Amino acid sequence: MTDAPVQLRPEILAQRAYQQGKPAAPTAFKLSSNELPFQPLEAVLEAVNGVSGFNRYPDARATAVREALGAHYGLPAEQVLIGAGSVSLLYQAAQAAAGAGDEILYPWRSFEAYPGIVTVAGATSVQVPLKADASIDLDGLADAITERTRMVVVCTPNNPTGPAVRQDDFERFMERVPSNLLVIADEAYIEFVTDPAVLNATRLLRDYPNLVVARTFSKAYGLAGLRVGYMLGNAQVLQAFATTAIPFTISEQAQAATLAVMQEADAIRERVNEITARRDEVRRALIDQGWRVPETQANFVWLPAGEQTEGVNEILLEGGIVARAFPGHGLRVSIGEEASVSPLLAACWQAIERYPYLRQTDAE
Known part of the structure; x- marks a missing residue:
């Protein structure tokens, strides 16, 4: 935006505003915002x-x-x-x-x-x-x-x-x-x-x-x-x-x-343990597919897709997965509910098949 009707700081006009993770269609899994998939505790x-x-x-x-x-x-x-x-x-x-x-x-x-x-x-x-x-x-x-x-x-x-x-x-x-x-x-x-x-x-x-x-x-x-x-x-x-x-x-x-x-420490720990176990399962499966997934200690995994990020993102969207794409760099995929794992891995497999040069080599 450069045609504002009043005088504003040029560096603010040039700055890209923070973009929230994309919403998901009712049939898709929203894995773009690092949210927990669980309903609030009673x-x-x-x-x-x-x-x-x-x-x-x-x-x-x-x-x-x-x-x-x-x-x-x-x-x-x-x-x-x-x-x-x-x-x-x-x-x-x-x-x-x-x-x-x-x-x-x-x-x-x-x-x-x-x-x-x-x-x-x-x-x-x-x-x-x-x-x-x-x-x-x-x-x-x-x-x-x-x-x-x-x-x-x-x-x-x-x-x-x-x-x-x-x-x-x-x-x-x-x-x-x-x-x-x-x-x-x-x-x-x-x-x-x-x-x-x-x-x-x-x-x-x-x-x-x-x-x-x-x-x-x-x-x-x-x-x-x-x-x-x-x-x-x-x-x-x-x-x-x-x-x-x-x-x-x-x-x-x-x-x-x-x-x-803060009074629900046991319930929170149980939920976190479920997410971290699923995180490690997803990362292992992605590595088996050939993805160069870095070690993660968070509730998401990173797909380093580089210049193919937008193409990979389209494949994930077609597979019902809404990820967070960073064009030119890669995609962040939050760990969601158990039901999201199979479609996520299926879409990632299609992406790595489409772009085989994203696979890590034995030398790596």
Whole structure:
């Protein structure tokens, strides 16, 4: 869009808005948005339905949720910040940390909202390419830090490719980062991690006051439609983020649902275990077909289709699978219900047959 009737920031006009995953036809499986396929837990529905008084504003600070999360992590409530999903908190962090002339550093390809977050802040994106195995290059990130860098974001497990950063590697990375440089560990998919060597950034908060951890209730907890995310970190840093927030974005229903779902740890773990087992099953089957599927610690798999991404996407759509296509790069496929597995694998087989040069070779 370049013909707006009023004067607007040219970098905003040039920026592509965040695109939601495509909706699915009634006969198709929507595997494009990393949502859980399960219905909300009964206790959560009851908590939401029990909220009335819509004529009153909600608690803007989500005090009860902050206190509950603080107790869970052994932190004072001042070290917890609640937002309308972790992505809104990333917007707040960028606006608090950076402006014109500053740089925000992140891996690429990674969460597609990052470029827009940087642009809205008025800063400059510095993108560090992923490694050949689709994992994050921490050394490359550290090497790219300059005097203009104001924030570094590390998405682990990485969205959309799946690999996660190891704990020991991240600790070495933090030792290389200037102590006054903000680092955000975006751990939206942490609950799906099954490798004990993978980073849990909450373990490092006391050692690194410049580290902030971002997490969400949208994925493993199944509250995507209610929009609740949180950050953990230094109280002064989080207070600065809070000043950039739009007030009253967390409804009382969302707060009630969050408190309720936090009491359902066993049910959540059972659901997560089902998804991670299915994830590993799907990945093994795709590798057997010949796909170069990277290791994934999230609730999705990555199909590196390169220039054939749109062609592969069309085959999946014809097979009743709505995936998330990133033209020129590949497709992210969320792990959904059991019934989605057979049509997904059938469509992927048709795609690899159509484009056999996408197969990994024995040399690889």
